[in-house]
Structures are given as C-alpha cells and as structure tokens.
Amino acid sequence: MNGSRPASEGSTSLSLVEPVDRVHHSGNDVPVIVLRIRTALLRVGTRLFPRRYSPSLVDAALNLGRGLERSGQTQRSTAAYRMAVAASRKLRNLDPACGEWLASSLSASSYCLCRQSRHDEEIAARAEAIALWQDMAADRPELVKALHDQAIAFHLAGRHAEAVTAWAEALAVRIPLAAVDHEHKAYLASARRYRAESLAALGRYGEALVDVDASVDDYREAAAIEPAYLPQVNQTRQMRAEMLARSERADDPMNGG
Known part of the structure; x- marks a missing residue:
C-alpha cells in the first residue's frame, strides 16, 4: 500500500x-x-x-x-x-x-x-x-571495409572532392594488404576505378586516367587467379576509352574547355 x-x-x-x-x-x-x-x-x-x-x-x-x-x-x-x-x-x-x-x-x-x-x-x-x-586498431578488417564503403558513399552522394580524399585514405590501407593477399586486388581495382570517376567529375582527367590504367592492371592480376574478374578488365578498358574522349572534348576550345 x-x-x-x-x-x-x-x-x-x-x-x-x-x-x-x-x-x-x-x-x-x-x-x-x-x-x-x-x-x-x-x-x-x-x-x-x-x-x-x-x-x-x-x-x-x-x-x-x-x-x-x-x-x-x-x-x-x-x-x-x-x-x-x-x-x-x-x-x-x-x-x-x-x-x-x-x-x-x-x-x-x-x-x-x-x-x-x-x-x-x-x-x-x-x-x-x-x-x-x-x-580499436588500425589493421582491423572492419576498418578497411568501412573506409572503402565511406568513399563509395561520398561518390554516390555526388561529393566528389570528399570522395577523392576518402579514397586516398582507403587506398593507403588497402595497398599494403593487396601486396600480400591477392583477394584485396579486386577491391584495390574497384577503389581506383571509383576514384577515377570522381576525379573525372572534378575535371581532373589526367589523374583519372592514371587511376583507370592502374585499375585495369589490378583487375588483370585478380583475373589471373579468379577468371570471374575478366569482364571487369574489359569494362574498365571501355571506361578508359570513354573517359579519354570526355577529356579531349573538355580540352577542345570549341567546346568551351
């Protein structure tokens, strides 16, 4: 009571x-x-x-x-x-x-x-x-994945300058891993291809083409062990051709470049 x-x-x-x-x-x-x-x-x-x-x-x-x-x-x-x-x-x-x-x-x-x-x-x-x-730790796999996913999020949000910065951080973690574990090669290739798209969106075609070329090489190395990545090699080559054409149009004075 x-x-x-x-x-x-x-x-x-x-x-x-x-x-x-x-x-x-x-x-x-x-x-x-x-x-x-x-x-x-x-x-x-x-x-x-x-x-x-x-x-x-x-x-x-x-x-x-x-x-x-x-x-x-x-x-x-x-x-x-x-x-x-x-x-x-x-x-x-x-x-x-x-x-x-x-x-x-x-x-x-x-x-x-x-x-x-x-x-x-x-x-x-x-x-x-x-x-x-x-x-918690700089080498946690969750951190490696989180950095990769965050860079993609910036890209999808159209925040390309921030995406480029985020990819730099993600790649800094991923590159050493790819050197000792081939399973990271495809992620490395994907990261460089995404960054190339953001660089191109910012008009930085020279840097973008360097990343695309590196992405082709990474996918080729990944495909040598896992053939399922072969289509990515061809797709990235096609992306390079399209990006090169865009860069040439951007540099053409007749197009206002």
Whole structure:
C-alpha cells in the first residue's frame, strides 16, 4: 500500500525476458512479430538491468531492422537500427570497452541508409563507426571495409572532392594488404576505378586516367587467379576509352574547355 512496485511485477517482466534472451536468432527465419516482441521485452530488461540486457537488445534491434527491411517496411527498419545504435551507445557509456557494439550498430544502420539513398546520413554514421574502429586498431578488417564503403558513399552522394580524399585514405590501407593477399586486388581495382570517376567529375582527367590504367592492371592480376574478374578488365578498358574522349572534348576550345 506504500505505492512501491510489487516484487512479483518485476519478476514477471524478467521471466518474460530471460527465456527469449537465452535463444540467439539470426532473424533470417523469425517472423517480424516475434522479433518485435523480443525487442520490446528486452527494452524492459535494459531499464531494469542495463548492463545485463543491453547487448541482447542491440542484437534484437538489429535483427528486427533486418526483418522489417525484408518485409518492405523501410521506415520502421530505420527506426529499429536507430534503436540498436542508441542501445549500443548506452552500453558503451556503461563500459567504454564496448565500442565494438556501437561501431557495428552504426555500420548496420549505414547500410540501411545507403539502400534508401540517404547518403549524407549514411556518411555521418560511417564516420562515427570509422573513428571507433580506428581507436580499436588500425589493421582491423572492419576498418578497411568501412573506409572503402565511406568513399563509395561520398561518390554516390555526388561529393566528389570528399570522395577523392576518402579514397586516398582507403587506398593507403588497402595497398599494403593487396601486396600480400591477392583477394584485396579486386577491391584495390574497384577503389581506383571509383576514384577515377570522381576525379573525372572534378575535371581532373589526367589523374583519372592514371587511376583507370592502374585499375585495369589490378583487375588483370585478380583475373589471373579468379577468371570471374575478366569482364571487369574489359569494362574498365571501355571506361578508359570513354573517359579519354570526355577529356579531349573538355580540352577542345570549341567546346568551351
């Protein structure tokens, strides 16, 4: 009668959370309604015991976001990813060693934003994730991928000057890896081809053509081990021919170049 919560009420909430929490789902084959319920219950758990249930809430919110995306509920999926970011941010505030949770949540959110062509928001999310990965270790594979994806995001956003700068950072990490692992060659080729497109968009055709030539060589080396890259060799050569024609038109005084 003193207005405090009955002990049984708190224990009931946790009894609903814990059995679900003990089962890890990838979200691939779980109905969205189940993912919603799991997420809602874990939100209750995190309010009562944030350290214990925050990691599970992050996982549940990410799975909910994926499930909502697959069902075509784009706006709701974005909200679910934001919930994962918010939960992982609180988790990191509780324990600074949990930065990986936040970086992973930001990365997942950025891919969702990319699929919606919301590239400026994607770039902001990726920038925070990159800073977190850099704090953890300079050679983490997540950082290598994040730098590559961030440069693509700048390119897709039409922010070509920033894309060129981002590619310089991504290539600085990727080139040493490609020297010892051929699997990085195709990524290196892709990076140089993307940067060439941004350089061309800025009218820097000389630099762009150098990158395209290097991209052809990289794809050729990749194709020597994995023939599936042969079409990329031909496509990049065609890109070079088109870029050269554009550069010549740009230099033609009759075209205002």
